[in-house]
Amino acid sequence: MKMLINVPETVVSDALRGLAAAHPELTVDVQNRLVVRRDAPVADKVGVVSGGGSGHEPLHGGYVGMGMLDAACPGEVFTSPVPDQMARATAAVHSGAGVLHIVKNYTGDVLNFKLAAELAEDEGIDVRQVLVDDDVAVTDSTHTAGRRGTGATLFVEKVAGALAEAGAPLDRVAATARKVNECSRSFGVALSACTTPAKGSPTFDLPPGELELGVGIHGEPGRERRGMMTAQEIADVALDAILEDLPPGGPVLLLVNGMGGTPLLELYGFSSHVQRILGQRHVGVARTLVGNYVTSLDMAGASVTLCRADEELLRLWDAPVRTPGLRWGC
Amino acid sequence: MKMLINVPETVVSDALRGLAAAHPELTVDVQNRLVVRRDAPVADKVGVVSGGGSGHEPLHGGYVGMGMLDAACPGEVFTSPVPDQMARATAAVHSGAGVLHIVKNYTGDVLNFKLAAELAEDEGIDVRQVLVDDDVAVTDSTHTAGRRGTGATLFVEKVAGALAEAGAPLDRVAATARKVNECSRSFGVALSACTTPAKGSPTFDLPPGELELGVGIHGEPGRERRGMMTAQEIADVALDAILEDLPPGGPVLLLVNGMGGTPLLELYGFSSHVQRILGQRHVGVARTLVGNYVTSLDMAGASVTLCRADEELLRLWDAPVRTPGLRWGC
Numbered sequence: 001m002k003m004l005i006n007v008p009e010t011v012v013s014d015a016l017r018g019l020a021a022a023h024p025e026l027t028v029d030v031q032n033r034l035v036v037r038r039d040a041p042v043a044d045k046v047g048v049v050s051g052g053g054s055g056h057e058p059l060h061g062g063y064v065g066m067g068m069l070d071a072a073c074p075g076e077v078f079t080s081p082v083p084d085q086m087a088r089a090t091a092a093v094h095s096g097a098g099v100l101h102i103v104k105n106y107t108g109d110v111l112n113f114k115l116a117a118e119l120a121e122d123e124g125i126d127v128r129q130v131l132v133d134d135d136v137a138v139t140d141s142t143h144t145a146g147r148r149g150t151g152a153t154l155f156v157e158k159v160a161g162a163l164a165e166a167g168a169p170l171d172r173v174a175a176t177a178r179k180v181n182e183c184s185r186s187f188g189v190a191l192s193a194c195t196t197p198a199k200g201s202p203t204f205d206l207p208p209g210e211l212e213l214g215v216g217i218h219g220e221p222g223r224e225r226r227g228m229m230t231a232q233e234i235a236d237v238a239l240d241a242i243l244e245d246l247p248p249g250g251p252v253l254l255l256v257n258g259m260g261g262t263p264l265l266e267l268y269g270f271s272s273h274v275q276r277i278l279g280q281r282h283v284g285v286a287r288t289l290v291g292n293y294v295t296s297l298d299m300a301g302a303s304v305t306l307c308r309a310d311e312e313l314l315r316l317w318d319a320p321v322r323t324p325g326l327r328w329g330c
Numbered sequence: 331m332k333m334l335i336n337v338p339e340t341v342v343s344d345a346l347r348g349l350a351a352a353h354p355e356l357t358v359d360v361q362n363r364l365v366v367r368r369d370a371p372v373a374d375k376v377g378v379v380s381g382g383g384s385g386h387e388p389l390h391g392g393y394v395g396m397g398m399l400d401a402a403c404p405g406e407v408f409t410s411p412v413p414d415q416m417a418r419a420t421a422a423v424h425s426g427a428g429v430l431h432i433v434k435n436y437t438g439d440v441l442n443f444k445l446a447a448e449l450a451e452d453e454g455i456d457v458r459q460v461l462v463d464d465d466v467a468v469t470d471s472t473h474t475a476g477r478r479g480t481g482a483t484l485f486v487e488k489v490a491g492a493l494a495e496a497g498a499p500l501d502r503v504a505a506t507a508r509k510v511n512e513c514s515r516s517f518g519v520a521l522s523a524c525t526t527p528a529k530g531s532p533t534f535d536l537p538p539g540e541l542e543l544g545v546g547i548h549g550e551p552g553r554e555r556r557g558m559m560t561a562q563e564i565a566d567v568a569l570d571a572i573l574e575d576l577p578p579g580g581p582v583l584l585l586v587n588g589m590g591g592t593p594l595l596e597l598y599g600f601s602s603h604v605q606r607i608l609g610q611r612h613v614g615v616a617r618t619l620v621g622n623y624v625t626s627l628d629m630a631g632a633s634v635t636l637c638r639a640d641e642e643l644l645r646l647w648d649a650p651v652r653t654p655g656l657r658w659g660c
Binding site: 002003004005006007010011012014015016017018019021022023054055057058062077191192208209211228230231232234256260261262263264265266267268269270271272273275276285288289290292295297298300301302322324327328329330 | 332334337346348606620
């Protein structure tokens with residue numbers, strides 16, 4: 001498998017150097033693997049920190065900036081960052097108002113963020129945690145006890161970031177972040193496996209003519225292998241799985257997310273089927289985002305995430321955000 | 331080759347329906363294949379129109395909106411739109427101040443835009459054309475007499491759009507667009523071929539362990555096939571080719587563009603090598619954009635575009651833009 005890299009060992013460091021050079025509004029510590037808002041810590045503001053394995057870009061480093069994350073700590077590809085990294089990130093954004101950790105539900109991340117929170121609490125920093133576990137495909141998986149955290153991470157980071165930016169206190173930012181997660185559900189599908197730089201070959205075997213329904217963002221097995229389906233059939237299966245489990249309520253935020261290797265032309269086409277089916281099922285779509293936001297390296301495929309959104313969530317979603325991966329209103 | 335589509339015949343229409351549903355600020359005519367700003371024609375403003383084959387998303391439909399294009403006309407995948415489409419787009423954005431056509435240098439596009447301009451002139455619409463031909467890799471190619479138009483299209487569309495938005499007259503918008511093209515150079519590399527929906531298999535044959543230096547955005551042959559190289563070596567070759575030909579001058583706008591199938595993690599790493607080499611060669615980088623902006627479906631690979639930018643160009647680059655694919659300042 002050909003890659004646009006020097007050697008596998010420096011992939012994450014090289015990417016961080018590239019991020020630093022392209023985005024002078026961020027402070028990137030390549031040595032310690034931290035991406036921090038240049039103006040951090042922002043006085044009297046709750047700090048919002050996330051992190052996880054690399055390979056899901058723009059998640060998380062690409063979502064650092066005004067109105068979203070204050071800091072991100074990227075691990076090696078598909079590998080949790082270490083507690084020290086997370087504790088450094090926490091200290092870097094701590095202004096006295098406390099810090100929220102946004103943690104995707106993978107065993108390594110959960111364990112390490114727990115240790116990081118203890119380290120931070122030892123330093124007198126008040127920490128709350130929100131666990132993202134929106135993937136309805138499977139309960140328990142290769143890297144997870146319970147549901148996996150996937151596309152809803154974007155919603156949680158955006159909404160929590162907006163509320164923190166507006167000056168809300170730690171407990172309210174944490175409660176709202178939890179509400180976003182509770183109101184969100186995702187389902188993903190893989191048309192191809194992905195290839196990590198270290199392995200250099202596909203991480204799992206997906207025969208020609210088959211797809212993986214309910215795949216995880218590291219290529220973890222989903223619900224079922226099937227013969228190839230049309231975009232419309234895939235949208236039907238994804239929305240069946242999501243809507244069966246989604247709390248009833250108002251309109252939704254819709255994320256039609258590419259896994260990294262699927263062209264935008266296909267994603268927009270897939271999105272048209274998702275929107276049509278939602279219309280038939282009388283689910284109102286308040287906002288739509290189509291693109292590669294929570295990726296799995298070069299995996300072909302897509303995921304759908306819905307989040308039931310009340311007026312407050314929509315207002316926070318629409319609030320200005322300025323990050324490399326998501327920007328509007330400023 | 332598995333794709334997230336229904337049938338090849340409806341790929342472009344389905345994508346346009348998805349674009350319409352996701353972006354209520356655009357008017358999408360699926361039947362006639364037009365993407366137009368909802369507030370077009372904007373009184374007293376020069377209209378800015380582009381178009382070309384589909385498969386390069388977000389180019390061009392994703393660049394319609396305030397501060398960039400007024401309309402785009404997408405053709406079938408890798409196929410020029412027809413003169414009627416272009417003439418309709420021109421009429422839809424014509425407010426009396428004239429219309430600029432931004433045309434990538436491919437024989438079909440050039441011919442059809444010429445006919446469209448004649449149709450529009452017959453209706454009393456003043457039309458100017460700027461031809462984009464920034465690709466230094468080859469002169470004359472599969473679909474082109476002269477150099478191909480690639481990454482600089484983004485720069486031309488952004489800068490011309492900003493100047494038109496500021497109320498400049500047609501001749502000035504056209505002259506500035508031409509200046510941006512003259513000050514821009516690109517070089518692309520493919521690590522894999524791309525697959526069109528109609529063909530369903532790779533459009534060219536690139537053996538494992540080889541890459542194509544100087545590839546075009548439809549997979550047209552470049553300068554040379556070579557054994558696989560590191561990201562750093564590729565950056566060296568690309569910048570050698572570009573800098574040899576770039577007019578001397580001030581700092582540059584830098585676009586490190588993904589062809590569609592290369593993960594953002596790799597693109598940022600590649601960009602770090604590009605920036606380091608530019609530093610060694612004393613080329614100042616004023617602004618950097620890293621991502622999938624001018625793509626070739628699922629092709630793995632990247633291109634580099636530099637544009638020498640004076641104060642005016644930088645001001646126009648920084649001006650607010652609100653499109654699905656590029657947004658800042660609003």
